[in-house]
Amino acid sequence: MAYNIIDELINNLTKLPGIGRKTAQRLSFFILNMSDDEAKKLAAAIINLKEKARFCSVCFNIADKDPCDICSDPSRNKGKICVVEEPSNILAIERTKTFKGLYHVLLGALSPSDGITPERLKIQELLQRIKSGGIEEVILATNPNTKGEITARYIKDILKEYDIKITRIAYGLPIGSDIEFADEVTLTKSLEGRRDM
Amino acid sequence: MIKRTEAIVLKNKPFADADLIVTYLTRKYGLINVHAKSPKKIKSRFGSSLEPLTYSNISFFGKEDASLPRLIQSDIINPFQPLREDFSSLTKIYEMLKLCLTFLPEREPAEEVFILLLNTLLKIGANSDSKIFRLYYKIRFLDIAGLLPSLDICGRCGTPPDTNRRHYLFYIADGSIICNNCAKNERNPFILSKGSLNFFGSILRWNHSSVDRIKAPEKLISELLELINSHINYIIGSKFVPKL
Numbered sequence: 369m370a371y372n373i374i375d376e377l378i379n380n381l382t383k384l385p386g387i388g389r390k391t392a393q394r395l396s397f398f399i400l401n402m403s404d405d406e407a408k409k410l411a412a413a414i415i416n417l418k419e420k421a422r423f424c425s426v427c428f429n430i431a432d433k434d435p436c437d438i439c440s441d442p443s444r445n446k447g448k449i450c451v452v453e454e455p456s457n458i459l460a461i462e463r464t465k466t467f468k469g470l471y472h473v474l475l476g477a478l479s480p481s482d483g484i485t486p487e488r489l490k491i492q493e494l495l496q497r498i499k500s501g502g503i504e505e506v507i508l509a510t511n512p513n514t515k516g517e518i519t520a521r522y523i524k525d526i527l528k529e530y531d532i533k534i535t536r537i538a539y540g541l542p543i544g545s546d547i548e549f550a551d552e553v554t555l556t557k558s559l560e561g562r563r564d565m
Numbered sequence: 566m567i568k569r570t571e572a573i574v575l576k577n578k579p580f581a582d583a584d585l586i587v588t589y590l591t592r593k594y595g596l597i598n599v600h601a602k603s604p605k606k607i608k609s610r611f612g613s614s615l616e617p618l619t620y621s622n623i624s625f626f627g628k629e630d631a632s633l634p635r636l637i638q639s640d641i642i643n644p645f646q647p648l649r650e651d652f653s654s655l656t657k658i659y660e661m662l663k664l665c666l667t668f669l670p671e672r673e674p675a676e677e678v679f680i681l682l683l684n685t686l687l688k689i690g691a692n693s694d695s696k697i698f699r700l701y702y703k704i705r706f707l708d709i710a711g712l713l714p715s716l717d718i719c720g721r722c723g724t725p726p727d728t729n730r731r732h733y734l735f736y737i738a739d740g741s742i743i744c745n746n747c748a749k750n751e752r753n754p755f756i757l758s759k760g761s762l763n764f765f766g767s768i769l770r771w772n773h774s775s776v777d778r779i780k781a782p783e784k785l786i787s788e789l790l791e792l793i794n795s796h797i798n799y800i801i802g803s804k805f806v807p808k809l
Contacts, residue, residue, distance in 0.1 A: 386582050480656040481576050481617070481663075514616045518652040542607040551612030553644045 374400070426497070428473040428490050430455045438471060445469045447504035451494065451523065453477045453511055461509065469507070472497065477515035478522055486522060494523070498530055505533040512539055567626050568634075570594060571642070573682060574619045575662045577601075587615050587636060589623065590665050590682060595675040599625045599636040614639040618649050618658065620683060645686055657695060660794075661685065661702050667801055668710050677709050684773045696786050701776045703793045704768050714796045716757070716765050719744035726762065733757045735792060737799045755795060761788045 374396050381392035399407055416432075423429070424436035431437060438444060438458075448469030452458060458471050474489045497503065508523060510516035524534050539557035541550055550558075572589035575596075580586045583605040588598050604611040614621050615636075620643040627634025649655050665682065669675055685702040689695040707713045716733075718725050720741025726733055733742045734754035742762075748754065764785045771779070 478652050480652070480659040513613075514618075514649045514655070517650055518655055521650060522652045545608055549610065551614055552641050553613040553616075553646055556646075 427471045428455075428475055428493070429458055429471060443468070446502055448507065449494070449497065449503055449505070450507040450509050451520075452509050453516060453519070457509065457511075467507075469505075474510070474519065477510055477519040479515045489519070491523065491526070495526065498527065498532065503532055505535060507535050507537065509537045512537075566628070567624055567637070568594065569622065569624045571679075572597075572621060572623045573679070573686070574615060574617050574621075575666055576617055577615050579605075585615055586633070588666065590669070590675070590679055591623070592676055592679045593674060595673045595679075596665060596669045596671050597625075598633060598671070599623075600633045601636040601639075611636075611639055612641075613644065614641050616644070616649065617655075617662070618645040618686065619643075620645065620686070643687075645690060648686065648690055654695070657699060658686075658689065661699060661706075664703065664706050664710075664797070668706075668712070675709075678706060681705055681709070681773070688773075688777055696783075696790065697779055697781065698776060700786055700790050700793065701768055701771075701773070703790075703797070704765070707793070707797075708769060712800060714792070715741035716762055718742075719747055721747040731759050733759070733762055737795050740796060740799070755792055757792060758785070758788060760785050761792070765789055 377396045377399065378389065378392045381387050381395055382389055384392075387395070399410070402410070420432040421430050422432070422434060424431045424434055424439055426435045426439045429436045429438065445468050448467075449472050450461060450467060450469055451472045451474060452461070453474055453476060455473050458473065461467055461471075472490070472494050474491065474494075476484055476489050478484055478486065478489065494506075498506070506523075506527060508520040510519045520536055524536075527534055538561050539554065540561060541547065541554065541558050547555070570591040570593040572591040575588045575590055577585045577587045580600065583603045585601045585604050586598055587601050588596065590596055601611055601615055603609050604615050613619070619639075619641060622638075622640045622642060623636060624638040625634040625636045648658055661682065665678060669678065681702060685698050688698045704713070714735070716726075716735070718741075720736070720739040720743055722744060724744050726742060726744070733756075734745070734748050734751075735742050735757045736748070736751060736754055742757065743751065743754070760782070764781055768789075
């Protein structure tokens, strides 16, 4: 009987990305050995996430309230918007603790191969935020790949008519890497984007 | 067994957290899918070499019948970076890639198509107006794939087109021009001008190196492109050219 319960948990955990049967088995036995409190906290966190998570109507970040904590934080610089593809990108930028402006999540990137056109992204909503005024700078922080690049260029083109500063996050070599192993495109971009010292 | 070949990235698809399934058109092995481990990580050795359109020398490893060989090396020959920096130009180029993705069977050598695609990308990269190259590519591709629309004889009775006429009737469902006798009760033909018909014949005779010397009227190129796109849409059974 106990094995059926464990099997059920294992089967459900294997549905998660990157979790195979062995990892699911290890996690299941770890959960079994957790204290009741910890296990309940974990279960409650999952239920909470499913019940309360929603998109912020301003920036389209995932949050438990609308507008989200970032949009409603009075200490943040409301003149700067950092445009990202996915909510998970906000977590990565927030970890740097260097950006104190607001965000705008596009919920994807343009992709001709997948039929993702501008109407399917939150680009119109970004335009509305800019039209409502008070924005001085838009930082395009889409991924440095083909989809991210064409998305950034598309947004740059439609924002040209507004009197705001448009910037793109820098390309270049990762810290700790070696020039010898960098590919041509990355190296070209880092040479183009060099700066005075 | 390790295999090495020249290849062009047609598309890539996320797999697990940081991996990609990359679809290549290769010189030696035709269309293949390979598994690239962790290219999304900052210090990946693949760098930008797995982005669409990149022309590179690749090495991959897998058993003869492995469905998804592992990519172990990718050295860029030409990244074609400028071609993929603009949404509308990439969308047009994607129409060309989609022909390969739709019509080429996996692991069937298709060197002729590989050379056609590579030469077209090189030509488009050096010219601001890519329309004639895209038209040339599509017509030659359909010719190689055996899917070319028939514009030299009536698709039903086999009579050659009347050379005195200024316009001809092309029927998408027939994939062919139809003479006036056979088309009596048919509706909604695609009206093809005599100039376009002759231009189509010329494109099939020209080789790649002479395409950039062609100074064809814009109207003819647009008319033929529209016909070819409609023909492809009909074969695929879906919208081939995405609406922007």
